[in-house]
Amino acid sequence: MSVRELVVLGTASQVPTRHRNHNGYLLRWDADGILFDPGEGTQRQMLRAGVAAHDINRICVTHFHGDHSLGLAGVIQRINLDRVPHEVSAHYPASGQRFFERLRYATAYRETVSLTEAPVAADGVLATKPSYTLEARRLSHPVESFGYRLTEPDGRRMLPEALAERGIAGPDIGRLQREGEVGGVRLEEVSEARPGQRFAFVMDTRLCEGVYALAESCDMLVIESTFLDEDEHLASDHGHLTAGQAARVARDAGVRHLVLTHFSQRYTDAEEFERQARAAGFEAELTVATDLLRVPVPKRRP
Numbered sequence: 001m002s003v004r005e006l007v008v009l010g011t012a013s014q015v016p017t018r019h020r021n022h023n024g025y026l027l028r029w030d031a032d033g034i035l036f037d038p039g040e041g042t043q044r045q046m047l048r049a050g051v052a053a054h055d056i057n058r059i060c061v062t063h064f065h066g067d068h069s070l071g072l073a074g075v076i077q078r079i080n081l082d083r084v085p086h087e088v089s090a091h092y093p094a095s096g097q098r099f100f101e102r103l104r105y106a107t108a109y110r111e112t113v114s115l116t117e118a119p120v121a122a123d124g125v126l127a128t129k130p131s132y133t134l135e136a137r138r139l140s141h142p143v144e145s146f147g148y149r150l151t152e153p154d155g156r157r158m159l160p161e162a163l164a165e166r167g168i169a170g171p172d173i174g175r176l177q178r179e180g181e182v183g184g185v186r187l188e189e190v191s192e193a194r195p196g197q198r199f200a201f202v203m204d205t206r207l208c209e210g211v212y213a214l215a216e217s218c219d220m221l222v223i224e225s226t227f228l229d230e231d232e233h234l235a236s237d238h239g240h241l242t243a244g245q246a247a248r249v250a251r252d253a254g255v256r257h258l259v260l261t262h263f264s265q266r267y268t269d270a271e272e273f274e275r276q277a278r279a280a281g282f283e284a285e286l287t288v289a290t291d292l293l294r295v296p297v298p299k300r301r302p
Contacts, residue, residue, distance in 0.1 A: 002030040004197065004297040006222060009038075009045035011261045011289045013226050013240075014067055021045050021291050022067045023262060025222060027199065029150065029297075030131050032057045035075065036148070036201050036222075042071030043078055049292050053082040058127070058134075061092035062203040063145035064099040073106040080112045087114040091126055091136070093144040094119035120146050123210070137214050139205035141239040147203065147214045152196030162190040195301050203262060206239050207249070215253035219298045222289075223249070224262035229276050231266075247277035250284075256298045258282055261289040 009024030016022050022039025026046070033055040035042075046052070056079060061069050069092075079088055092100050097119055104115070118126065120136045127134040132150040139145040158173065166185045168176060176182040176190070200214040202223040215221050225247075226240040235242050241249075243260060250258040260273050267273075274288050287295055 003028050004030065006220065006259065006295040006297065007049050007051055008259075008261070008289045008291060008293040008295065009042055009049055009051070011263060011291055012039075012067065013224075013262050013264050014065075015265045016041065016067075017265050019291065020263065020265075022071065023203070024071060025201070025261075026051050026055065027150070027201075028055070029199075032129070032131070034058045034060060034134075034150075036060050037062055037068040037203060038071035038075045039067045040070040043074040045291065046075075049294075053078045054084050056084070056088060057086060059088065059090040059092075060134075060148045060201070061090070061096075061100075062139070062147060062201070063093055063141060063143050064096040065143065065204065068203060069099065069103065072100070072103040076104055076115065077107070077109045079115070080109055083112045087116060089116045089118050089127065091118050091120055091134075091148070093146055094121040095144045137210035138208075139202065139210045140208040141204045141206070145204055145239075147201060147205070147210055149198065149200040149214045149218075151198050154196045155194045156187060156191040157194040158191050166190060197297060197300055199297060204239055205241065206236060207241065207245055211241075211249055212253060215249050215255055217253065218250075218255045219301070220257045220259065220295070221250050221253070221255045222259040222261060225260040225273055225277075226262050226264050228267060228272055243273040243276040244280040247280035247282035247286075251280065251282045255282075255284060256301075257285040257287070257295070259287045259289055259295060 007026040010021030012020035021041045023037040024042040025036040027034045125135045136146040198218045200218045223246045225243040227235040227242045229242045229244040
């Protein structure tokens with residue numbers, strides 16, 4: 001059975017707290033595991049969350065500030081220590097190549113795993129697999145930053161009554177899906193379009209075109225909300241979003257499940273992020289992330 005869920009490893013912004021580790025998020029997408037922004041302490045958070053190095057197929061770093069990347073050294077060495085049997089790909093801003101290399105080779109260890117470096121230099125598709133296409137979009141932050149989006153290919157939903165009316169059953173259903181026509185019955189006559197699932201990961205950024213492009217029609221949007229709305233001037237100055245800004249993006253983009261994260265240590269009442277997001281008009285499912293939380297990706301749209 002396929003599993004699609006977000007495992008939250010850390011939710012702090014620049015400074016970790018007693019209850020919030022630096023960033024880290026693992027997206028389980030069927031047989032693939034995509035690790036986003038492994039900050040300091042990610043390896044230990046993986047242990048606490050039941051995430052193994054073998055679960056990682058791809059690493060995506062939005063930018064090279066420490067709270068989003070200092071955990072790379074430990075994670076990469078753990079992947080090699082555990083002799084992960086598959087190739088692992090790493091995406092990160094091309095302008096930070098020197099930072100990636102320093103983290104990858106921060107200390108001595110034995111390389112046993114094929115780690116493919118795939119730096120991101122511009123907006124566009126990074127990888128295409130049967131279950132998703134991965135793309136990147138440039139964000140607005142003091143250092144170069146990219147957000148990431150997974151899009152599942154659209155498919156078809158079979159209609160049992162229509163199949164029965166036309167006498168299509170058993171192995172013929174699979175044949176119809178593969179070939180598009182069986183016995184004069186076309187696939188379009190006994191099925192309907194099924195939109196693929198969409199997931200986006202948006203970290204440190206001001207409001208910009210890339211934020212909206214990544215969020216559009218997402219089933220799940222994981223997005224930073226470092227500040228509350230009363231500190232919007234700080235958010236703009238430092239290249240971040242407020243809870244209300246993130247919620248309005250999600251509202252306007254038709255997001256089905258909004259996950260707010262990356263919280264400044266200055267705030268002690270996490271519930272205020274939800275209150276401000278609701279006040280901004282977001283009415284769909286909403287999660288204010290906490291460390292070690294598991295959040296299922298919503299089922300496909302009907």
